[in-house]
Amino acid sequence: MVTCVVKNWQGEEAGEASFELSAAKEENAAHIVHRALVRHLANARQGTASTKTRSEVRGGGRKPWRQKGTGRARAGSNRSPLWRGGGVIFGPKPRDYSQKMNRKERRLALRTALQNRVEDLIVVEEFGEQLSRPKTKDLLSALARWGASPDEKVLLILPEKSENIYLSGRNVENLKMILATALNVYDLLNADKIVTTNLALQKIQEVYSD
Structure with missing residues (x-):
C-alpha cells in the first residue's frame, strides 16, 4: 500500500490518496521492465528503410565491354555493387521490428515501473473546473505550485480527455499528457515528474490491477 499527499489547485495539502499495485519481485523487476521498454521502442519503429539491389537498380542490361582482350577486369553489368551507381549489398529492406510480450507480463512491467516512480509521483x-477556458499560463503556474518545474519533463495522467486541459498544455515542450487507460513503460520512465489526479489513480488501479 502506497500513500501519497493530495494537493489542491493552490498547491496546498488537501488530503491523502492510497493505492496498491502488485509489482514484480526485486530480483526480476529490472529484467521485466527492460523487456517491456525494448518492446515499446521496437514497436515504434517504422521499418520502412529500403535500398535497391543490383536487380532493382535502373540500367545495367548491357555488358560494358567484351569478356577478354581489353586488359581490364571482366564485368557483366555497370550496376554491380562494386560500381558507382550500382546496387547495394545486404542493404536494409522493409521489415517488421515488433516484438511480442504476454499481456500479463506487460501489465506487471507497467505496475512495477509505476511503483518505482512513487517518489516522483504528484x-x-x-482541476478541470479551474480551467474554464484554455490557458497555458495557468496550467504552467499550477504545475510549478505542485512541484514540477518548467525545466523538468512532466507526464500528466488524466482520467479522461479534457478539451481545456489539452489545449492548455499541447504547446508545452516538456509536458506530455496521457490518459490513465493508455499508460506505457517508456513514458513512466522518461518523465522527471508524474502528475496525476485522484480519479486517474483510481482508474489506474482499476484497469491495471491483477
Whole structure:
C-alpha cells in the first residue's frame, strides 16, 4: 500500500490518496521492465528503410565491354555493387521490428515501473473546473505550485480527455499528457515528474490491477 499527499489547485495539502499495485519481485523487476521498454521502442519503429539491389537498380542490361582482350577486369553489368551507381549489398529492406510480450507480463512491467516512480509521483485534486477556458499560463503556474518545474519533463495522467486541459498544455515542450487507460513503460520512465489526479489513480488501479 502506497500513500501519497493530495494537493489542491493552490498547491496546498488537501488530503491523502492510497493505492496498491502488485509489482514484480526485486530480483526480476529490472529484467521485466527492460523487456517491456525494448518492446515499446521496437514497436515504434517504422521499418520502412529500403535500398535497391543490383536487380532493382535502373540500367545495367548491357555488358560494358567484351569478356577478354581489353586488359581490364571482366564485368557483366555497370550496376554491380562494386560500381558507382550500382546496387547495394545486404542493404536494409522493409521489415517488421515488433516484438511480442504476454499481456500479463506487460501489465506487471507497467505496475512495477509505476511503483518505482512513487517518489516522483504528484497527486492533485481534479482541476478541470479551474480551467474554464484554455490557458497555458495557468496550467504552467499550477504545475510549478505542485512541484514540477518548467525545466523538468512532466507526464500528466488524466482520467479522461479534457478539451481545456489539452489545449492548455499541447504547446508545452516538456509536458506530455496521457490518459490513465493508455499508460506505457517508456513514458513512466522518461518523465522527471508524474502528475496525476485522484480519479486517474483510481482508474489506474482499476484497469491495471491483477
